[in-house]
Amino acid sequence: MYGRIVGKGLLACVAPRVDPNEHHPQYLLARAYLQAKEYRRCAHALSGPGLCGPLPAFLRLYASYLAGEKRREEERIEKGGPLGRAPELLNPELEGLEAELGKALAPLPGEDAGGGTGGGSGGGGGGEGNLRGDPFLLYLHGLVLAGRGRVAEALEALAASLRAYPVNWSAWMAVQSICTGSSVAGGLAGLLPPGAVLDGGPPPAVAAAPSPSADPSTSSPLPPLPAGLPVHWTRDFFHASLALCRQHNQEALSRLQGLAQLFRGSLAVESLVASAHYGLQNLDDAQALLEDLVARDPYRLEWGCRSGRGGAGGGREPLSGPPPPTL
Numbered sequence: 001m002y003g004r005i006v007g008k009g010l011l012a013c014v015a016p017r018v019d020p021n022e023h024h025p026q027y028l029l030a031r032a033y034l035q036a037k038e039y040r041r042c043a044h045a046l047s048g049p050g051l052c053g054p055l056p057a058f059l060r061l062y063a064s065y066l067a068g069e070k071r072r073e074e075e076r077i078e079k080g081g082p083l084g085r086a087p088e089l090l091n092p093e094l095e096g097l098e099a100e101l102g103k104a105l106a107p108l109p110g111e112d113a114g115g116g117t118g119g120g121s122g123g124g125g126g127g128e129g130n131l132r133g134d135p136f137l138l139y140l141h142g143l144v145l146a147g148r149g150r151v152a153e154a155l156e157a158l159a160a161s162l163r164a165y166p167v168n169w170s171a172w173m174a175v176q177s178i179c180t181g182s183s184v185a186g187g188l189a190g191l192l193p194p195g196a197v198l199d200g201g202p203p204p205a206v207a208a209a210p211s212p213s214a215d216p217s218t219s220s221p222l223p224p225l226p227a228g229l230p231v232h233w234t235r236d237f238f239h240a241s242l243a244l245c246r247q248h249n250q251e252a253l254s255r256l257q258g259l260a261q262l263f264r265g266s267l268a269v270e271s272l273v274a275s276a277h278y279g280l281q282n283l284d285d286a287q288a289l290l291e292d293l294v295a296r297d298p299y300r301l302e303w304g305c306r307s308g309r310g311g312a313g314g315g316r317e318p319l320s321g322p323p324p325p326t327l
Contacts, residue, residue: 019055027056034059039067054134057104061097062140068093094147101141104131135165142171146178154178155226166232176242179223222246233262240272249279267297 021027026045033042042063046056068091075089131137138161145154155178161171222242229235236255243252253276260269274289293300 019053021051021053021055024051024056026051027059030056030059030063034063034066037070039063039070043067054131054137057131058134058136058140061100061137064093065091065097065140065143068097091147094144097140097144098148101137101144105133105137105141107132133160133164135161135168135171138164139168139171139174142174146174151178156228159226159228162234163228163230166230166234169234169237172234172238172241175226175229176238176245179225180242180245181223222248222251233259244272244275244279247279249276252276253280267293267300 026048030042030045033039033045040063043060046060046063072089072091079087079089138157142154142158142161145151145157155175158171158175158178161168162175165171223246229238236259240252240255240259243249243255253273256269256273256276260266260273263269270289271293274286274293277283277286277289
């Protein structure tokens with residue numbers, strides 16, 4: 001789960017590092033509670049003394065965050081009435097989590113606030129000092145700040161998390177969700193309260209995804225991105241995902257072609273290329289790519305790819321209708 005960055009630029013990778021608490025019985029018990037979606041029980045199992053490293057700290061705080069999300073959803077259903085309409089509700093755990101994360105991640109007196117980002121998660125000693133700069137606690141801090149409407153600070157925390165650990169795709173998707181003002185990326189659905197501002201202005205309106213026959217020139221512009229995002233191959237995936245989300249299919253295709261050279265034969269890249277071709281109305285190219293995906297990994301596309309034309313491929317219908325989901 002944790003590691004250190006080896007190398008620079010696009011080909012930088014994460015070398016694994018063993019956390020001393022990773023195989024502790026109490027941590028393993030708490031992780032089992034989390035997998036069973038017993039979030040309160042998970043947090044309680046790690047609330048006692050003894051385990052104070054970054055791994056159990058993240059699991060305890062993240063379990064509390066998920067417990068609050070679960071309660072928020074329950075209240076939304078309870079107050080929604082027969083029509084399912086309910087006022088926007090906030091995660092009740094956000095205030096306490098912000099206070100605890102702010103204390104754990106705060107730099108020491110005389111230390112630059114950005115200087116501890118890279119090495120704060122190193123070492124296996126106890127105490128709060130080894131939590132400063134931990135990439136996963138910074139990621140959780142970004143989610144909490146976004147939920148409280150402090151979007152600029154949330155993006156700063158997420159960027160710091162990605163600089164320390166650029167292969168956390170959930171952090172990239174959180175940045176995308178905030179920048180687009182949408183919940184398309186997942187993970188931040190319903191977090192932004194009404195009236196939350198994005199870098200001094202309201203979040204951009206989220207237009208409905210245009211139909212395949214829509215004019216690509218009418219797609220919404222790409223939003224500005226926070227400064228300080230790392231130079232890494234995950235950033236190219238992020239730019240491609242953001243371009244697809246905003247229907248900038250040509251730009252997405254350009255990004256994906258570079259990634260296809262870096263990750264030859266990747267099913268994930270090929271599926272995104274198929275989505276970009278579909279958005280550009282290159283239906284024959286999209287059809288061919290999807291049929292190749294089905295042939296190489298027939299059980300991946302659970303939505304039932306409609307490949308083949310005019311009775312070919314077992315009489316399946318040609319590619320038409322709504323766009324396939326992003327894989």
